[in-house]
Amino acid sequence: MKYYLIAGEAxxxxxxxxxxxxxxxxxxxxxxxxxxxxxxxxxxxxIVKHISSLAFMGFIEIIKNLRTILKNIRFCKNDIxxxxxxxxxxxxxxxxxxRIARWAKKQNIRTVYYISPQVWAWKENRxxxxxxxxxxxxxxxxxxKTFYDKWNYEVEYVGHPLVPVVxxxxxxxxxxxxxxxxxxxxxxxxxxxxxxxLPIMLQATKQLPGHEFLVAKAPSIDAEFYAGFLKDxxxxxxxxGTYTLLMQSEAALVTSGTATLETALFNIPEVVCYKTGxxxxxxxxxLVKLKFICIVNLIMNKEVVKELIQxxxxxxxxxxxxxxxxxxxxxxDQIFRDYEELRKLLRHHGDPSQNxxxxxxxxxxx
Numbered sequence: 037m038k039y040y041l042i043a044g045e046a047x048x049x050x051x052x053x054x055x056x057x058x059x060x061x062x063x064x065x066x067x068x069x070x071x072x073x074x075x076x077x078x079x080x081x082x083i084v085k086h087i088s089s090l091a092f093m094g095f096i097e098i099i100k101n102l103r104t105i106l107k108n109i110r111f112c113k114n115d116i117x118x119x120x121x122x123x124x125x126x127x128x129x130x131x132x133x134x135r136i137a138r139w140a141k142k143q144n145i146r147t148v149y150y151i152s153p154q155v156w157a158w159k160e161n162r163x164x165x166x167x168x169x170x171x172x173x174x175x176x177x178x179x180x181k182t183f184y185d186k187w188n189y190e191v192e193y194v195g196h197p198l199v200p201v202v203x204x205x206x207x208x209x210x211x212x213x214x215x216x217x218x219x220x221x222x223x224x225x226x227x228x229x230x231x232x233x234l235p236i237m238l239q240a241t242k243q244l245p246g247h248e249f250l251v252a253k254a255p256s257i258d259a260e261f262y263a264g265f266l267k268d269x270x271x272x273x274x275x276x277g278t279y280t281l282l283m284q285s286e287a288a289l290v291t292s293g294t295a296t297l298e299t300a301l302f303n304i305p306e307v308v309c310y311k312t313g314x315x316x317x318x319x320x321x322x323l324v325k326l327k328f329i330c331i332v333n334l335i336m337n338k339e340v341v342k343e344l345i346q347x348x349x350x351x352x353x354x355x356x357x358x359x360x361x362x363x364x365x366x367x368x369d370q371i372f373r374d375y376e377e378l379r380k381l382l383r384h385h386g387d388p389s390q391n392x393x394x395x396x397x398x399x400x401x402x
């Protein structure tokens with residue numbers, strides 16, 4: 037059978053790659069064509085568009101690149117039409133994917149949404165479009181099922197795919213030891229966010245002598261891009277392999293997003309760093325109706341890890357929060373207890389990616 041997947045970000049590439057592996061196990065004749073990244077390609081898919089050319093962040097940035105986005109949408113529709121898939125699988129990336137879902141419904145193409153848009157955070161009225169245009173929604177957070185139940189829309193909860201991914205990595209790499217004083221810097225997966233956050237993180241390192249700082253390289257970004265930021269920091273190095281870096285780190289500075297959850301699953305105390313353009317931030321602040329921006333805090337419904345947002349993201353505040361999680365044992369112990377509770381909440385029967393693949397394959401066969 038033929039599967040067409042669309043992911044637009046690094047997290048979608050990861051989740052999509054594990055879904056593709058599961059699809060190949062359950063459908064040995066599977067042909068997969070997708071928008072994604074290196075991980076999805078390595079899993080056996082044909083890449084149409086790479087995520088490195090797709091990630092636009094913030095309201096103003098999207099407006100600036102609107103012509104490119106609309107061109108991509110037209111190209112995507114034509115490519116789907118030519119491929120004639122048995123099912124279209126949309127992975128997060130809502131601004132783009134919900135438009136494609138509306139079009140696909142008119143073309144009578146069966147559509148599955150895997151990794152729900154965060155309609156519970158903002159634009160809740162998008163649920164009407166989802167109910168109308170998406171044949172099956174597969175969710176990865178337990179509270180999402182409760183949310184959609186409120187709208188009388190039946191969804192499938194499969195568990196969070198990162199849980200087994202991280203657990204398997206930790207088991208396979210148990211020989212990696214913690215290195216005292218090592219702090220991981222995870223400035224993001226897109227050039228746009230790295231440009232904003234990495235310089236602030238690096239400035240903070242000057243006030244923390246005696247620690248080794250390593251910058252996690254994003255898979256889709258060349259090492260040369262980081263050179264300009266690191267040229268004035270000869271003792272700070274780029275590290276290719278985020279999971280390996282987290283395994284040996286004592287703490288981390290992490291850009292808001294999926295990486296905050298990955299860091300928590302690795303049991304690493306973290307400080308969440310978020311900053312965007314002032315206009316984008318002011319627009320978002322008025323639209324988003326959540327107490328937290330970090331998914332760890334959202335799942336737990338309390339502040340497990342500190343969030344430094346916009347004007348609070350300063351070198352001085354970073355240093356203060358890092359010292360707390362590095363030196364206050366009571367603070368670290370509480371974070372570890374909360375992380376354990378988080379893992380319990382996200383575990384589910386069976387492998388989430390296999391669960392999702394099973395739903396998709398059975399849907400086609402029906």
